[in-house]
Amino acid sequence: MPRSFDLSRSAPRIGEASDVPLAGTRAQSVQRLQIGIGGVVLMVLLVGLASLIQDRTREVDAASVPGAAPTTEPTVAPTQQDPLVDAGVVPDLPNAPAPTQSPAVVPEQGPQDAPPPQQ
DSSP states (O other), X not given: OOOOOOTTSOOOOTTSOOSSOTTOOHHHHHHHHHHHHHHHHHHHHHHHHHHHHHHXXXXXXXXXXXXXXXXXXXXXXXXXXXXXXXXXXXXXXXXXXXXXXXXOOOTTTOOSXXXXXXX
16 A cells, blocks of 8 residues: 555654655665665666776786897988889989088178279
């Protein structure tokens, strides 16, 4: 028989028990207890699973080779590579010596090749 509030009655007095218990029925209390315990067990399982995964990754990292070893012997690479020459956009020119730059002309000294000014 479901319990309901009877509006025709007056409010319960201080020492008098109410008709509807605050905790609900016994079945509702057991259901809340089951859900609470199930939630705690689920959290423990999730934390345990995360710990297991973390331990396995540490073991794999410790057992793995720190760096991949090259499978071929290293060869000496050309000193200068030009991507435009490699793509065939410009022709491959022989290495010409770098042009030398003459020293800058300072106004106080004048040009190096010019004769001294006449007075």
